[in-house]
Amino acid sequence: MKDIIEAAGMVLSAMPVGEYDKRVVLLTKQLGRITAFARGARRQNSPLLASTRPFTFGTFSLYAGRNSYTLQNAEITEYFEGMGTDLEAVAYGCYFAEIAEYYTREGVDESQMLNLLYVSLKALLTASIPNPLVRRIYELRAMVINGEYPQVFQCMECGKNLTSGKYRKQQGGMICLECRGKDYNTVLVHDAALYALQYVVTVPLQKLYCFTLRSDAFQEMEQVVEAGVNRFIDKKFHSLKVLEALQIDKNPVK
Numbered sequence: 723m724k725d726i727i728e729a730a731g732m733v734l735s736a737m738p739v740g741e742y743d744k745r746v747v748l749l750t751k752q753l754g755r756i757t758a759f760a761r762g763a764r765r766q767n768s769p770l771l772a773s774t775r776p777f778t779f780g781t782f783s784l785y786a787g788r789n790s791y792t793l794q795n796a797e798i799t800e801y802f803e804g805m806g807t808d809l810e811a812v813a814y815g816c817y818f819a820e821i822a823e824y825y826t827r828e829g830v831d832e833s834q835m836l837n838l839l840y841v842s843l844k845a846l847l848t849a850s851i852p853n854p855l856v857r858r859i860y861e862l863r864a865m866v867i868n869g870e871y872p873q874v875f876q877c878m879e880c881g882k883n884l885t886s887g888k889y890r891k892q893q894g895g896m897i898c899l900e901c902r903g904k905d906y907n908t909v910l911v912h913d914a915a916l917y918a919l920q921y922v923v924t925v926p927l928q929k930l931y932c933f934t935l936r937s938d939a940f941q942e943m944e945q946v947v948e949a950g951v952n953r954f955i956d957k958k959f960h961s962l963k964v965l966e967a968l969q970i971d972k973n974p975v976k
């Protein structure tokens with residue numbers, strides 16, 4: 723009898739294998755990001771059918787084989803069922819999961835990314851916060867957890883604390899409006915957008931999705947986060963292409 727390991731986490735992605743099985747990528751507190759084989763998980767009567775869907779949170783019982791884990795059982799606490807009927811939310815969720823997969827590893831306590839995913843998926847299903855804003859908050863906070871992110875507190879030239887300024891895309895940081903340097907590629911960031919950026923970097927996780935922005939402030943914040951993603955995340959995400967295709971369908975060129 724093999725030792726069963728219990729790991730609390732979520733399903734990041736699931737792939738069909740063979741006729742009835744699945745291979746799932748789990749992000750867990752105890753084991754970090756792992757791949758697990760779920761035998762028979764695509765059979766209609768399998769108890770693993772529902773618990774191996776992406777975004778499902780719970781406690782997974784696994785045993786370790788030579789090359790991968792095998793999923794034995796799962797006790798699910800949150801299915802995020804709302805995702806099932808909201809194609810756009812699913813597209814965002816897949817993108818969030820892909821970023822999490824990029825940042826995480828096996829054998830590392832990944833509870834911070836796990837908790838961020840949880841509150842972010844909740845926020846996607848909350849009508850009061852627009853999903854494009856949820857996306858930018860998630861991207862920035864994921865960068866913060868990983869330790870490399872846009873510097874939005876002090877002027878890179880004179881060091882003074884900022885309430886507005888210019889973001890230098892190539893350098894990943896801000897300068898104040900008084901400081902001049904070379905003619906860098908910059909984004910002008912007014913107080914509302916800068917406050918939002920600073921808030922997302924520092925606030926406790928449970929308060930992360932507690933604000934909205936006017937569209938001009940959102941556009942400034944979006945440009946800074948976008949530039950940060952380009953500078954600090956060296957990968958093109960497949961799920962982002964899907965998401966962008968969906969958005970183009972929804973908002974035909976004006």
Ligand SMILES: [Zn+2]
Pocket residue numbers: 877878879880881882897898899900901
């Ligand atoms: Zn300055």
